[in-house]
Amino acid sequence: MINIKTNNILFWIKNNLFNDLKGSILTVIGLYIAILIFFGLFKFIFINADWEVVIVNFRLLILGRFPIGQEWRLIPSLILSCILIGMSISIWSKLNLIKIILLILILYIIFAVFLSGFASLIIGIAIISGCLAYVLSNSYVLFKIKLNLLKKITIYGWILLLPLTLILLNINGGVGTERWGGVFLNIMLAAIGISGGIIFGPLLALGRNSNFKSIKYPCIAYIEFIRAAPLIGWLFLARFVLPTLLPSLFELNKIDIVIRAMIVLVGFSSAYIAEIVRGGLQSLPKGQREAGMALGLNEFNITWFIIIPQAIRAVIPALVSQFIALWKDTTLVYALSLTELLGAANAAVAQPDFVGKQIEVFLFIAVIFWTFSYIMSRISSKMETRLGLGKW
């Protein structure tokens, strides 16, 4: 067995990397560059870098200027998301044991290095509940629960996560949005932009496809208008122009800047998602609608049960690209002088103690952005293969 395997690998290497002189030279050069980069990074991360700046500013990078002593508001959401991640992996993904152990080890190292005391305890609890949720939902049969029910619970859990977080942030005095910051702010902005886009985008797409001109043209106008300017333009508009345009009517000019950013993100992502979903609508064969009509289903039922689910499935890769773009675009609110992750990073490197430590900080936030984006694109490709089979 092993012999065949190694032979195969050698064969593959010979065929693909060293099949002729030109190929061999390219392989050697490529290998050299890869090793150079790898060792350079390795040396920097473990020897040259001084992670003090990240350790000292860890709270700033994660939470911004979130009031000290109010972190409890985030703990339930954190634990719930870990549980949901555990359940989702168990239901939809086939991670093997090695991958899971690796994942936990990495998480643990990150938090052991950067956190101490109470915070690391909470993170520890969250990770452990995630693992427990994974193990328990892996053995769902023992609890006489059907897989479908488990899926439903998980999906509802994800849907309820954002409202729950918002409620916890507002009850009992609450933490004003002006104190939100760090990667937490990016996550909230992206979550709200994406959720709002998922709700309003398909509606706009249907509106644009509508036969009623009084619905159709306003939708077209809105979509084209929004798409005609860059996001940062709309953010600046919301920040500087609107307050002067809108008189103090309804106190619109006093709406908090973070809320304005949220409104802009929802409005912006809705327009883009609308166009993506419209592509999906057009890709459906007209026989689908006709089959629904022939059964006597009304317009609403046809749209809701037949058209929309298929249209969205057809465009999942494009939708996820849009989500990833929006996630990274949340850094643009830095221009509104909010301390989101990038703003927090800049604040950290501006500290006199840490002059010249930009690389450490930016490497750290790059890893954060990359991790989230990568997870989203993995979910997307997972969904594609599953939905290709018609499965949930």
Place this chain on the structure above:
Amino acid sequence: MVNKDNNNKNITTNKKIIICENVEKWYGQFQALKGITTSIKEGEVVVIFGPSGSGKSTFIRTLNRLEPHDKGSIKIDGIEINDDVEDLEKLRSNVGMVFQQFNLFPHLTVLRNISLAPQKVKNLSKKESEGLAFELLERVGIPEQAYKFPGQLSGGQQQRVAIARALAMQPKIMLFDEPTSALDPEMIKEVLEVMTKLAKSGMTMIVVTHEMGFGKEVADRFIFFDEGLIVEEGTAKQVFNNPKEERTKLFLSQIL
């Protein structure tokens, strides 16, 4: 060969369930139906055949108003079908339709494909509608496929699900638009068998098809379409043995 002329099965009443008078249909400048007048009795099985582009699909699609007609009148079960028809959805649920391309909902399981409309249109409970779905799957011979998705079935199985789906609304009339022409030869038979059973159970059926073996076995009447008109109609004997029109003769000589 059983010829339908002496088949005494199913036309129990003489009630005309479909009455078409001078039905016309235009696509822009092109006239697809040029005045169709015919009527169909309860329990009758009618096969429509004719050259490509002759308006067969257009005609049966006017019967459930997937295509609104422009002139003339269509009455289904006593109700005139036009823009004022009160409850188009109700009319449509009384007229089942099976398409050439199956048009199953690919994102739903077979079970859900069948039980969706009874739930949403007839307000059956999930349990009732799924019970009904299993009964129908039994009837079309694939109860074991209930939890699969359409993409996991063969063409013949998909078309049988489509038939079950249409039957789930308990329609009075079933329309079939070339139900076997997208199928591989070895699957045509299984679908025709289901349709034959249905015909023999007394269902009113209008079938666009060129499967004349099936037609001769179950059809009470054949209608030959050409260029948007009914050129000839009659029993198998009349149409196949003594066609009156040259066009019919020519067409039959090409397909038989």
